[in-house]
Amino acid sequence: MSQGKLKPEELARITYQPPAKSWTDPTVEFRKGVICYGAVPETLNYLDLPHAKKWQPTDQDWKLPPDWKKIIFEGMRDRLMRFRSFKVFMDICVRCGACADKCHFYIGSGDPKNMPVLRAELLRSVYRRQFTKAGKIMGAMVGARDLDEKVLKEWFYYFYQCTECRRCSVFCPYGIDTAEITMMGRELLNLLGLSIEWINTPLANCFRTGNHLGIQPHGFKDSVEFAVDELAELTGIKVKAPINEKGHEILFVAPSADYFAQPHYFTLLGYLALFHEIGLDYTLSTFASEGGNFGLFHSNEMMKRLNAKIYSEAKRLDVKWILGGECGHMWRVLHQYMDTMNGPADFLQVPKSSLTGTVFANAASTKMVHISEFTADLIRHNKIQLDPSRNNHWNATFHDSCNPARCMGLFDEPRYVLQQVMKNFHEMPEDTIREQTFCCGSGSGLGTDENIESRMRGGLPRANAVKYVRDTKEVNLLVCMCAIDKATLPPLLEYWTPGVEVAGLHELVGNALIMKGENERLTDLRGTPITKPLENKQDAA
Amino acid sequence: MKFGFSLLILALLIVIPALGASLGGAPFWGIVIPYCALLIFLVGFTSRVLKWAKLPVPFRIPTSTGQQKSLDWIQHSPLDNPSTGLGVVGRMALEVLLFRSLFRNTKVELKEGPKLVYGSSKWLWAGALAFHYAFLIIFLRHFKYFVEPTPFWVVGMQNLDSFFQVGLPMLLATDAVIVAAISFLLLRRLLDARIRYISNASDYFPLLLILAIAATGILMRYFFKVDLVGVKKLAMGLFSLKPVVPEGIGAMFYIHMFLVSSLIAYFPFSKLMHLAGVFLSPTRNLANNNRMRRHLNPWNPQVKVHTYEEYEDEFRDVMKAAELPLDKEKQCPKAS
Ligand code: SF4
Ligand code: SF4
Numbered sequence: 001m002s003q004g005k006l007k008p009e010e011l012a013r014i015t016y017q018p019p020a021k022s023w024t025d026p027t028v029e030f031r032k033g034v035i036c037y038g039a040v041p042e043t044l045n046y047l048d049l050p051h052a053k054k055w056q057p058t059d060q061d062w063k064l065p066p067d068w069k070k071i072i073f074e075g076m077r078d079r080l081m082r083f084r085s086f087k088v089f090m091d092i093c094v095r096c097g098a099c100a101d102k103c104h105f106y107i108g109s110g111d112p113k114n115m116p117v118l119r120a121e122l123l124r125s126v127y128r129r130q131f132t133k134a135g136k137i138m139g140a141m142v143g144a145r146d147l148d149e150k151v152l153k154e155w156f157y158y159f160y161q162c163t164e165c166r167r168c169s170v171f172c173p174y175g176i177d178t179a180e181i182t183m184m185g186r187e188l189l190n191l192l193g194l195s196i197e198w199i200n201t202p203l204a205n206c207f208r209t210g211n212h213l214g215i216q217p218h219g220f221k222d223s224v225e226f227a228v229d230e231l232a233e234l235t236g237i238k239v240k241a242p243i244n245e246k247g248h249e250i251l252f253v254a255p256s257a258d259y260f261a262q263p264h265y266f267t268l269l270g271y272l273a274l275f276h277e278i279g280l281d282y283t284l285s286t287f288a289s290e291g292g293n294f295g296l297f298h299s300n301e302m303m304k305r306l307n308a309k310i311y312s313e314a315k316r317l318d319v320k321w322i323l324g325g326e327c328g329h330m331w332r333v334l335h336q337y338m339d340t341m342n343g344p345a346d347f348l349q350v351p352k353s354s355l356t357g358t359v360f361a362n363a364a365s366t367k368m369v370h371i372s373e374f375t376a377d378l379i380r381h382n383k384i385q386l387d388p389s390r391n392n393h394w395n396a397t398f399h400d401s402c403n404p405a406r407c408m409g410l411f412d413e414p415r416y417v418l419q420q421v422m423k424n425f426h427e428m429p430e431d432t433i434r435e436q437t438f439c440c441g442s443g444s445g446l447g448t449d450e451n452i453e454s455r456m457r458g459g460l461p462r463a464n465a466v467k468y469v470r471d472t473k474e475v476n477l478l479v480c481m482c483a484i485d486k487a488t489l490p491p492l493l494e495y496w497t498p499g500v501e502v503a504g505l506h507e508l509v510g511n512a513l514i515m516k517g518e519n520e521r522l523t524d525l526r527g528t529p530i531t532k533p534l535e536n537k538q539d540a541a
Numbered sequence: 542m543k544f545g546f547s548l549l550i551l552a553l554l555i556v557i558p559a560l561g562a563s564l565g566g567a568p569f570w571g572i573v574i575p576y577c578a579l580l581i582f583l584v585g586f587t588s589r590v591l592k593w594a595k596l597p598v599p600f601r602i603p604t605s606t607g608q609q610k611s612l613d614w615i616q617h618s619p620l621d622n623p624s625t626g627l628g629v630v631g632r633m634a635l636e637v638l639l640f641r642s643l644f645r646n647t648k649v650e651l652k653e654g655p656k657l658v659y660g661s662s663k664w665l666w667a668g669a670l671a672f673h674y675a676f677l678i679i680f681l682r683h684f685k686y687f688v689e690p691t692p693f694w695v696v697g698m699q700n701l702d703s704f705f706q707v708g709l710p711m712l713l714a715t716d717a718v719i720v721a722a723i724s725f726l727l728l729r730r731l732l733d734a735r736i737r738y739i740s741n742a743s744d745y746f747p748l749l750l751i752l753a754i755a756a757t758g759i760l761m762r763y764f765f766k767v768d769l770v771g772v773k774k775l776a777m778g779l780f781s782l783k784p785v786v787p788e789g790i791g792a793m794f795y796i797h798m799f800l801v802s803s804l805i806a807y808f809p810f811s812k813l814m815h816l817a818g819v820f821l822s823p824t825r826n827l828a829n830n831n832r833m834r835r836h837l838n839p840w841n842p843q844v845k846v847h848t849y850e851e852y853e854d855e856f857r858d859v860m861k862a863a864e865l866p867l868d869k870e871k872q873c874p875k876a877s
Contacts, residue, residue: 008655012651012654012655014651014655016651016735017734018734018735018737018738023738023739048845080596081596082596082597082599082840083596083597083598083599084593084596084597084598084821084823085598085602085822085823085824087592087593087596088593088596088818088821088822088823089822091589091593091812091814091818092812092814092815092818092819092822093812093815094744094812094815095736095739095740095741095744095812096643096665096669097665097733097735097736097739098642098643098646098665100735100736100739101647101648101649101735102647107649107651107657112735112738112739115735115739117739118739121739132810133810134743134810134811140546140742141543141546141547141741141742141743141746142741142742142743143741143742143743166604166824169604169824170604170606170642170645171642171643171645171646171647172642173636173640173642173643173669173819174815174818174819174822174825175604175636175642175819175822175823175824175825176822176824177602177604177824180602180824207847208847208855209852209856210852216856216859217856217859217860217863217865218856218859218860218862218863218865221863221865222863243865244865244866245866246866286860286865287849287852300599300600301842301844304842304844305844305845305846305847308844308846309846309847309849312846312848312849313849316849316868335831335832336600336601336602336831337600339831339832339835339836340599340600340601340835340836340837340838340841341838341841343835344835358612360611361833362609362610362611362612362624362832362833363832363833364832364833364834365832365833365834365835366831366832366835368832373611373612376612376615377612380612380614405605406604406605406606407602407604407605408605408609408829409605409606409607409608409609409618409621409622409829410609410611411607411608411609412608412615412616413611413612413615416615429659431647431659432659435604435605435606435607435621436645436647460655460657461649461657464655464656464657465657467656468656
């Protein structure tokens with residue numbers, strides 16, 4: 001894939017000295033490698049979204065409707081009345097700068113408008129002028145700006161250079177969450193048909209076929225069958241993977257990339273092996289074949305439209321509760337939005353592991369359990385047999401994905417599982433993990449090739465922390481639980497930190513899992529030969 | 542330039558009462574101005590807070606900064622990721638009383654390699670905490686002017702304060718702290734290129750204003766002695782809504798009073814409202830019990846969804862060919 005023309009040494013020449021001109025100057029240059037393609041009319045039309053047009057951000061003329069300012073101001077007024085977060089965050093920032101160097105895009109680019117505080121000020125300055133007395137009377141003093149086309153372009157540029165990772169909000173003394181402001185900014189831009197293709201095409205696909213990739217039901221089934229065959233080749237065991245069957249206990253929903261992309265696919269093999277081994281009574285669904293939800297990166301309404309299928313499918317298939325696979329933004333939606341948007345899920349039951357008897361009281365209302373919670377509970381109760389030495393060829397570190405980290409606090413469940421299924425594990429430096437984790441640089445719908453330079457810049461802090469453990473602890477594997485991570489971390493590491501591969505947690509579970517009646521495992525799930533000492537084979541038997 | 546502009550406004554706010562008071566009209570400077578300022582403050586502050594409080598919180602979006610509550614045997618962080626109302630109170634108390642989030646502050650440096658290094662950076666936290674607590678103590682100390690006899694807690698505070706006294710004449714520790722802390726916050730804004738870049742005039746102004754208030758207070762206390770008996774009479778008069786203007790209070794007092802009035806009148810229209818806003822921040826004041834209890838969105842919109850029926854209608858043939866279960870074997874003929 002194209003890494004852009006810049007070599008890592010060149011890209012790493014970053015200066016943090018702000019420029020001479022004031023930030024209030026909105027001029028931006030839309031460079032190749034930094035910005036994504038504009039959304040195409042077909043997808044906007046399919047989703048009944050306004051102001052579809054053939055358009056690219058690099059065009060001079062953005063074909064704005066004549067009353068575009070009015071549309072934006074109305075949109076702002078409306079959102080200021082619907083979201084306390086938006087209004088309060090517009091009002092109380094003191095520009096203390098605590099968030100400034102917390103954003104991976106700022107660290108990787110040195111562009112001052114990538115400081116969360118300034119990203120927010122881009123919108124705030126217009127808010128002040130339009131909606132506050134101070135901004136109307138003494139605009140210059142409070143940093144108020146008029147809205148014009150340049151400002152609009154600047155919004156687009158910077159709101160599509162924020163991965164909505166919420167790292168800034170951890171450090172802000174008032175909890176100001178620039179991700180929330182970016183979300184509002186994107187909603188406003190949508191009103192004028194200004195969005196990016198990499199978000200809108202998955203949206204349209206997902207609305208129609210149930211998954212971002214646009215895979216139709218038979219294609220989904222093919223892929224699952226293929227995985228079943230592959231697993232049989234690796235283990236000698238042919239597992240069952242029910243699809244669209246009614247009356248099972250559990251509906252399992254994963255990000256669709258798990259079925260079709262690499263290295264996600266090996267995680268799918270891990271799920272299938274685990275479910276077989278514990279005899280889980282579950283079904284997959286082609287209609288709810290996507291747990292991910294790019295609506296989160298578009299608007300709250302779109303998020304709701306795509307999320308609706310999870311509960312409706314659980315109801316149609318008459319399951320008792322829902323289990324969710326490894327994905328970051330998917331879990332933000334499921335954890336913080338689903339129940340509010342499409343609940344109550346009163347037709348489901350409080351999730352209970354039929355193997356351990358554990359009641360997942362933390363999911364009593366939503367009725368959806370994260371697979372790392374489920375697996376941690378299984379291991380804790382000795383319900384599966386593991387041979388960690390089958391992961392001896394890996395020396396791993398763990399990447400907390402932004403959303404499970406800062407929207408849930410899912411830290412120790414995956415770490416527990418990881419340490420049970422493998423022996424060699426090292427944490428990255430503490431300023432780069434858990435709630436302070438650094439984004440892959442490609443989240444929130446920005447994981448495409450067009451903006452590869454932005455991605456490599458934004459991913460620098462993450463890659464650099466991996467480099468640290470690669471160089472000091474000989475780490476060769478980055479484990480994560482997110483479909484976007486699995487897609488975007490490999491090129492990131494190849495660029496900054498070669499020699500480290502990326503895997504999902506349940507790939508490693510699948511490697512270590514001892515299945516009754518299995519053939520001797522000669523390779524791991526991705527086909528790498530397992531090198532292990534003889535006595536371990538004895539243990540495993 | 543932004544700094545210069547703020548300085549200019551401050552100069553005006555000093556010159557106006559200095560000139561004004563020397564021209565007479567003490568009741569105007571001593572009674573009308575403070576009452577007006579207070580009125581603006583009360584109306585402005587409450588209406589702003591009410592406006593915020595009335596706004597809906599459609600989604601429960603706490604930022605989790607610690608381990609969630611999930612399985613019993615996994616140690617959960619009740620304060621950094623509270624799952625109950627009580628936990629939220631604790632989290633907010635840490636935030637408001639100790640500036641918990643600011644305490645996390647780090648500083649990043651890019652070294653050759655490239656190598657990113659993160660260092661702890663507590664100066665902003667220390668400066669902010671010192672400033673806010675010194676301000677609070679000085680504010681409370683002023684009750685000795687409003688109430689007779691001086692409340693015991695004010696006396697206690699004062700004793701404690703001068704316990705740390707440095708040199709003569711009786712420089713109260715808080716006076717020194719507040720001047721040092723504001724100077725630090727100001728210098729940081731001016732000297733750190735990054736902070737200077739993000740600063741508006743409205744960021745310098747409150748610091749300068751409060752510094753001037755502290756300075757005039759200190760000057761009055763130690764250098765330009767004003768008639769304290771007169772000041773107390775005036776203050777108690779204001780406080781008990783029976784205003785009187787004693788003769789012969791020094792001009793320095795009127796400057797001090799005018800600056801304080803400016804601050805409280807400016808307060809509701811400025812970023813100083815973070816004082817109240819922090820309590821209403823949805824990333825901090827909500828429990829992370831999202832999956833335990835349903836949160837209601839008062840405007841939860843009706844949206845167009847794609848139903849399973851529509852999906853099956855579109856894909857029935859391929860689903861059938863792939864032997865996937867179907868709800869309806871055949872597409873129902875269109876209603877005749
Ligand atoms: S940390 Fe919060 S208050 Fe400080 S500049 Fe950033 S957003 Fe504003
Ligand atoms: S949410 Fe993340 S990407 Fe966006 S401004 Fe904050 S730190 Fe940067």
